[in-house]
Amino acid sequence: MANKTAKSCKFVVVGGGIAGVSCTEQLASQFPSEKIVLLTAAPLIKAVTNFKKVSKTLENFDVEEQPCSIIERKYPNVKVIQSEVKQLQAKEHKLLTENGKELHYEKLCLCSGGKPKLFIHDSPHVLGIRDTDSAQELQKRLSKAKRIVVIGNGGIALELVYEVEGCEVVWAVKDKAIGNTFFDAGAAQFLIPSMGADKPERATTCKRARYTTDRAAPECDEPNRNPGSAEKLGSALGPDWHEGIELRGTQEMSHRVHVEYQCEVLKVYSAEDFLSSPQRSPDPSSDPGLWPVYIQLTNGKTYGCDFIVSATGVTPNTEPFLQGNNFTVAEDSGLKVDDHMRTSEPDVYAAGDVCTACWEPSPMWQQMRLWTQARQMGWFAARCIGADLLDEPIELDFCFELFSHITKFFNYKVVLLGKFNAQGLGQDHELLIRCTKGEEYVKVVLRQGRMVGAVLIGETNLEETFENLMLNQMDLSAYGEELLNPNIDIEDYFD
Ligand SMILES: Cc1cc2nc3c(=O)[nH]c(=O)nc-3n(C[C@H](O)[C@H](O)[C@H](O)COP(=O)(O)OP(=O)(O)OC[C@H]3O[C@@H](n4cnc5c(N)ncnc54)[C@H](O)[C@@H]3O)c2cc1C
Numbered sequence: 001m002a003n004k005t006a007k008s009c010k011f012v013v014v015g016g017g018i019a020g021v022s023c024t025e026q027l028a029s030q031f032p033s034e035k036i037v038l039l040t041a042a043p044l045i046k047a048v049t050n051f052k053k054v055s056k057t058l059e060n061f062d063v064e065e066q067p068c069s070i071i072e073r074k075y076p077n078v079k080v081i082q083s084e085v086k087q088l089q090a091k092e093h094k095l096l097t098e099n100g101k102e103l104h105y106e107k108l109c110l111c112s113g114g115k116p117k118l119f120i121h122d123s124p125h126v127l128g129i130r131d132t133d134s135a136q137e138l139q140k141r142l143s144k145a146k147r148i149v150v151i152g153n154g155g156i157a158l159e160l161v162y163e164v165e166g167c168e169v170v171w172a173v174k175d176k177a178i179g180n181t182f183f184d185a186g187a188a189q190f191l192i193p194s195m196g197a198d199k200p201e202r203a204t205t206c207k208r209a210r211y212t213t214d215r216a217a218p219e220c221d222e223p224n225r226n227p228g229s230a231e232k233l234g235s236a237l238g239p240d241w242h243e244g245i246e247l248r249g250t251q252e253m254s255h256r257v258h259v260e261y262q263c264e265v266l267k268v269y270s271a272e273d274f275l276s277s278p279q280r281s282p283d284p285s286s287d288p289g290l291w292p293v294y295i296q297l298t299n300g301k302t303y304g305c306d307f308i309v310s311a312t313g314v315t316p317n318t319e320p321f322l323q324g325n326n327f328t329v330a331e332d333s334g335l336k337v338d339d340h341m342r343t344s345e346p347d348v349y350a351a352g353d354v355c356t357a358c359w360e361p362s363p364m365w366q367q368m369r370l371w372t373q374a375r376q377m378g379w380f381a382a383r384c385i386g387a388d389l390l391d392e393p394i395e396l397d398f399c400f401e402l403f404s405h406i407t408k409f410f411n412y413k414v415v416l417l418g419k420f421n422a423q424g425l426g427q428d429h430e431l432l433i434r435c436t437k438g439e440e441y442v443k444v445v446l447r448q449g450r451m452v453g454a455v456l457i458g459e460t461n462l463e464e465t466f467e468n469l470m471l472n473q474m475d476l477s478a479y480g481e482e483l484l485n486p487n488i489d490i491e492d493y494f495d
């Protein structure tokens with residue numbers, strides 16, 4: 001039942017992931033005498049630690065899950081309430097929570113993230129990976145598994161096929177090459193040999209140790225009494241999420257990955273259904289009775305396995321906010337935001353995975369649902385809220401000028417800059433490529449002689465120089481292929 005004594009607050013932020021916490025911290029430091037409520041469904045919040053600027057636009061940081069008390073201690077004007085938002089009444093500037101509370105706001109920022117967009121719903125044999133609970137479930141199931149099937153060709157699939165040991169992995173991708181959200185076929189070819197190679201020894205430090213130690217004792221003011229709802233709405237995992245858990249199956253082997261290219265899922269059968277289906281494959285390993293689940297692919301093959309991982313993207317968490325309100329929603333189901341992070345509802349902003357950037361982007365930026373962008377958007381949304389209250393102008397921040405992402409795949413450092421896959425450029429571009437097997441892969445995208453994108457795999461040390469060349473849009477036509485000549489120290493050249 002709704003609490004009649006509704007609370008009122010100048011700023012309310014929904015979501016304790018990177019976007020929500022970054023927004024809350026910025027509001028708290030900009031408005032130290034105003035109260036900020038951070039409403040979040042999960043018992044722990046995410047914090048950015050060891051933030052380092054690698055270059056003008058590239059940033060690197062660790063992410064820790066922390067009890068809510070830490071942010072409250074750091075910012076006395078912040079109050080964290082652990083409760084799921086059930087409804088937003090935007091006209092009334094009011095939120096209703098699962099605890100039956102009402103909360104009025106003057107300015108609201110929605111940072112409720114996303115959830116796995118599974119290729120099939122309601123199958124006990126299909127797992128999505130998003131938060132700590134789902135990662136632990138994966139670990140538990142894997143510890144009893146001999147074979148799994150991974151569907152999807154983006155970040156999670158790339159990480160998983162490399163990390164899983166002691167278990168056969170069948171990786172089914174829609175495309176002609178692996179890793180299509182990050183790479184082209186050339187880069188994929190460069191990475192393929194690492195897929196079967198032994199992994200180097202892992203450092204023993206575990207960045208996610210807090211997950212287990214703090215979990216038992218959430219310190220929020222209003223602890224969630226319903227563990228089920230928190231489980232469904234945990235914050236997203238991020239860099240190095242697999243370092244804290246052992247992803248090992250039951251078999252005595254390191255890696256074994258088999259890729260099925262250019263296919264999708266036709267049907268998933270339980271063991272029982274498979275027995276009576278006419279779809280039995282000649283592959284003896286898909287014999288009925290051997291496996292708990294069978295997956296039939298569009299290329300005619302059927303695999304039996306212990307379970308299936310659906311690493312098929314993210315759907316923004318918008319449900320509690322849409323009903324009765326007038327949000328404009330993008331094709332990918334995100335809340336559309338303008339260049340001030342405003343949604344179509346007055347005084348409601350959004351940031352991170354829940355939103356879809358709908359401003360005219362700079363020619364070398366695109367949205368991808370990544371940790372860095374969640375941090376930047378959360379922080380920028382807070383600055384926009386502040387500018388609006390103080391009636392000050394604010395321009396789109398420099399961080400939205402050039403897309404930049406630094407990560408690791410197959411134990412290689414990977415830097416992506418600008419239109420790294422020539423996204424949206426049609427035929428109007430040329431590519432320069434330099435590749436040294438097992439060492440580095442460098443791809444540059446040029447448009448009208450100017451650099452507009454790059455993929456750097458390995459320790460290339462080119463990121464700063466290339467970033468500068470992209471930002472200053474220098475005409476490089478005169479250099480031709482010499483631009484990637486390994487005998488020229490390009491850094492000195494363009495300094
Ligand atoms: C396995 C995995 C690995 C990844 N690796 C990387 C990587 O290496 N590099 C990278 O850049 N990105 C990575 N990402 C992506 C990155 O984690 C996300 O883009 C980013 O964390 C999104 O942050 P967010 O704050 O928008 O959302 P989330 O982290 O999803 O946070 C949403 C918050 O909202 C809360 N919430 C949701 N609904 C409600 C509600 N109704 N009421 C109250 N609270 C609610 C949730 O409890 C949660 O706290 C990875 C993602 C996954 C799943």
Ligand SMILES: NC(=O)C1=CN([C@@H]2O[C@H](COP(=O)(O)OP(=O)(O)OC[C@H]3O[C@@H](n4cnc5c(N)ncnc54)[C@H](O)[C@@H]3O)[C@@H](O)[C@H]2O)C=CC1
Nearest residue numbers: 119152153154155156157174181264311312313369370407
């Ligand atoms: N190191 C990094 O930067 C990492 C980033 N992430 C991020 O986490 C989020 C979730 O990761 P992913 O689930 O891997 O999403 P993703 O968006 O990276 O990749 C989704 C993949 O699934 C494919 N796909 C979609 N529907 C499909 C279907 N029905 N059948 C077969 N394939 C289908 C797409 O073609 C795409 O290859 C993403 O935002 C991703 O960018 C995740 C892991 C690592």
